[in-house]
Amino acid sequence: MSFFCTVCGKPQEQCDCPGPTHRLGILLSGRGSNFMAIADNVASGKIPDAEIAVVVSNRSDAPGLEEAKRRGLDARLIPSKGLEREAYDHQVVAVLKEKQVDLVCLAGFMRLLSPYFVSQFPNRVLNIHPSLLPAFPGLEAQRQALEHGVKFTGCTVHFVDENLDAGPIILQAAVPILDDDTAETLSARILDQEHRIYSEAVALVLSGNWKLAGRRVLRTT
Numbered sequence: 001m002s003f004f005c006t007v008c009g010k011p012q013e014q015c016d017c018p019g020p021t022h023r024l025g026i027l028l029s030g031r032g033s034n035f036m037a038i039a040d041n042v043a044s045g046k047i048p049d050a051e052i053a054v055v056v057s058n059r060s061d062a063p064g065l066e067e068a069k070r071r072g073l074d075a076r077l078i079p080s081k082g083l084e085r086e087a088y089d090h091q092v093v094a095v096l097k098e099k100q101v102d103l104v105c106l107a108g109f110m111r112l113l114s115p116y117f118v119s120q121f122p123n124r125v126l127n128i129h130p131s132l133l134p135a136f137p138g139l140e141a142q143r144q145a146l147e148h149g150v151k152f153t154g155c156t157v158h159f160v161d162e163n164l165d166a167g168p169i170i171l172q173a174a175v176p177i178l179d180d181d182t183a184e185t186l187s188a189r190i191l192d193q194e195h196r197i198y199s200e201a202v203a204l205v206l207s208g209n210w211k212l213a214g215r216r217v218l219r220t221t
Helices: 033-044 063-070 085-098 115-120 141-148 183-207
Strands: 022-028 050-057 075-077 103-106 125-129 152-159 169-176 210-213 216-219
Touching: 022 033, 022 063, 022 085, 033 050, 033 063, 033 103, 033 183, 050 063, 050 085, 063 075, 085 115, 103 183, 125 183, 141 152, 141 183, 152 183, 169 183, 183 210
Parallel strands: 022 050, 022 103, 050 075, 103 125
Antiparallel strands: 125 152, 152 169, 210 216
16 A cells, blocks of 8 residues: 655655654544544644654544545554453554654544553643543543533543543633533534644644643743
């Protein structure tokens, strides 16, 4: 399979463009809509000086994996069934290092990363969650927000640490909850914001114009 340059569009073996500085690894388990938004913004230059080096899925039926293949990206299936968490993560980390990935983006990857994985990419793994963390971590965050009666929810891009949805927050976007919202209608509006802020967070982290102050991610320019 040929892989294509995101700058000139030629197969890599025919491309003379200087390579991008930053190499992204995407992990997904499902349709991968956030992956597609990131890929579009890499291709358009909104995420500058970057390329997607590899897309990994733990599920053979993940539509996002087929989309990665359609886009000419290196798409890898690494099945997780029957494997303990750290044993599986060793396989994924090996692929990411083989591809010289320097930033990992979780895009609907339905597995909790092991301490081993996090230790291999400190402050270099991002996730997006459909709530304003620290409120409503875990599964069905939209339903949790509706059941609690809050008037605003949203989405959060954060660094991944060893705990669930608990790493330092990079960016957030608020979404109002309407009186007639269902989990489905609320999810759709949150997803629009996810597609916007995930790419903004990736670009910010890659720029290096940030620092950690305790748990706070602060811009430096």
